[in-house]
Amino acid sequence: xxxxxxxxxxxxxxxxxxxxxxxxxxxxxxxxxxxxxxxxxxxxxxxxxxxxxxxxxxxxxxxxxxxxxxxxxxxxxxxxxxxxxxxxxxxxxxxxxxxxxxxxxxxxxxxxxxxxxxxxxxxxxxxxxxxxxxxxxxxxxxxxxxxxxxxxxxxxxxxxx
Amino acid sequence: xxxxxxxxxxxxxxxxxxxxxxxxxxxxxxxxxxxxxxxxxxxxxxxxxxxxxxxxxxxxxxxxxxxxxxxxxxxxxxxxxxxxxxxxxxxxxxxxxxxxxxxxxxxxxxxxxxxxxxxxxxxxxxxxxxxxxxxxxxxxxxxxxxxxxxxxxxxxxxxxx
DNA sequence: GATGGTGGTTGCATATCAAAACCGTGAACG
DNA sequence: CGTTCACGGTTTTGATATGCAACCACCATC
Numbered sequence: 001x002x003x004x005x006x007x008x009x010x011x012x013x014x015x016x017x018x019x020x021x022x023x024x025x026x027x028x029x030x031x032x033x034x035x036x037x038x039x040x041x042x043x044x045x046x047x048x049x050x051x052x053x054x055x056x057x058x059x060x061x062x063x064x065x066x067x068x069x070x071x072x073x074x075x076x077x078x079x080x081x082x083x084x085x086x087x088x089x090x091x092x093x094x095x096x097x098x099x100x101x102x103x104x105x106x107x108x109x110x111x112x113x114x115x116x117x118x119x120x121x122x123x124x125x126x127x128x129x130x131x132x133x134x135x136x137x138x139x140x141x142x143x144x145x146x147x148x149x150x151x152x153x154x155x156x157x158x159x160x161x
Numbered sequence: 162x163x164x165x166x167x168x169x170x171x172x173x174x175x176x177x178x179x180x181x182x183x184x185x186x187x188x189x190x191x192x193x194x195x196x197x198x199x200x201x202x203x204x205x206x207x208x209x210x211x212x213x214x215x216x217x218x219x220x221x222x223x224x225x226x227x228x229x230x231x232x233x234x235x236x237x238x239x240x241x242x243x244x245x246x247x248x249x250x251x252x253x254x255x256x257x258x259x260x261x262x263x264x265x266x267x268x269x270x271x272x273x274x275x276x277x278x279x280x281x282x283x284x285x286x287x288x289x290x291x292x293x294x295x296x297x298x299x300x301x302x303x304x305x306x307x308x309x310x311x312x313x314x315x316x317x318x319x320x321x322x
Numbered sequence: 323g324a325t326g327g328t329g330g331t332t333g334c335a336t337a338t339c340a341a342a343a344c345c346g347t348g349a350a351c352g
Numbered sequence: 353c354g355t356t357c358a359c360g361g362t363t364t365t366g367a368t369a370t371g372c373a374a375c376c377a378c379c380a381t382c
Contacts, residue, residue: 001338001339001340001367001368001369003338003369004209004339011259011269011270012256012268012269012270013187013188013252013256013259014259015259015263015264016255016258016259016262017188017255018263019262019263021182021184022184022369023182023184023369023370024370026182027167027174030174033296033301034314034315038328039328039330040328040329045314047165048165048371049370049372050330050372051330051332051372052369053330054330055370073379073380074327074328074378074380075379076328076330085295086261087258088286089250089254089257089258089286090254090255090258091174092254092286093250093253093254093284094173094174094177094178094251095173095174096173096250097173097177097248097250098172098173098175098178100247101177101180101244102173102176102177102179103306105306106305106306107304107305107306108171108172108173108304108308109172109173109303109315111299112300112301112302113288113289113292113298114298114299114300115288116289118288119289120287120289120299123250123254123284125281125284126281127276127277127279127282128274128277128279129277130282133274133281134246135194135246136275137274138273138281139272139275140194140195140271140273141270141271141272142269142270142271143267143268143269143270144268145264145266145268145269146269146270147269154195154270162336162337162371163337163370164337164370164371165370183338184338199359199360200360200361201358201360210339210341210342211342211361211362212340212341212361213338213339214361215361215362216338216339234349235347235348235349235359237360237361
């Protein structure tokens with residue numbers, strides 16, 4: 001069954017998921033962050049089926065998240081593009097959520113600041129002035145690209161929230 | 162084909178994806194953030210098939226991301242739990258990435274600070290002392306819960322990166 | 323030339339997703 | 353009380369996604 005494409009939705013989250021929301025995609029990107037370059041290493045490190053990996057790599061290259069380059073020795077390297085690197089907050093957020101809520105054991109991986117060797121801070125959603133915000137502190141409002149339906153959905157409602 | 166379960170992986174990201182990585186799950190969570198409570202409203206707002214929604218809601222309730230409560234009028238409300246609300250940075254990160262890279266149009270949704278009405282800041286990954294970090298500023302090291310394989314993979318390597 | 327490493331591709335079985343129809347329950351209304 | 357409608361699902365069916373295993377083409381090395 002073809003999955004409902006999220007590519008046309010008036011929603012950046014849906015569009016992002018259209019690119020990286022398939023099973024395995026974010027793990028492939030994470031592997032690239034860890035320095036994995038070669039097809040077989042992705043297979044070994046992820047335990048992913050070769051055909052699925054091939055398909056995911058192809059998609060991620062086509063979307064500009066990864067680049068594919070042939071080495072002088074005839075091999076192939078995959079590497080993150082700047083667009084791919086921009087997914088770092090996504091991966092960090094998921095990993096930190098997983099550390100807290102989805103993993104019964106202590107954290108398997110700690111992300112550290114190279115300069116100090118200390119663990120990075122938990123991600124926080126912040127206001128423009130730097131204050132940390134909770135979900136209740138925030139409001140979703142229609143942006144410049146909102147369509148009529150979305151605009152109607154996000155209009156202020158009296159005491160519905 | 163049964164998807165390779167990510168539930169046993171020595172990796173918090175994989176474990177998080179095991180909970181919320183199925184097609185539609187994060188969009189369901191996003192809808193709950195927007196205040197959607199009722200089954201039919203999820204269907205209408207997401208354009209999701211009823212059986213898939215039922216399955217996703219069941220899973221998210223079982224995992225403690227959403228709670229399910231029956232109303233006095235006989236209806237059912239789904240709402241985020243604190244565990245679910247903790248996914249906010251994930252959703253914000255994906256949405257901001259989508260705004261920048263996956264959506265050709267201007268942002269459909271702007272998240273604002275209720276207090277000031279101004280848009281929230283872009284998410285940044287920070288060091289403990291507040292400095293903003295790039296991927297190159299960071300290092301993944303084995304945490305207390307790392308298994309032997311992961312430990313070996315994350316050992317320092319000379320000029321491999 | 324033979325071998326092995328590499329990056330895939332192919333065929334097949336099973337699970338997942340989507341569309342559509344259906345079902346059970348309870349509230350509201352006449 | 354009976355009927356209707358809203359609601360939250362469940363079931364059936366078929367197309368596509370995923371995984372396993374085998375295979376293939378190409379290139380470097382010996």
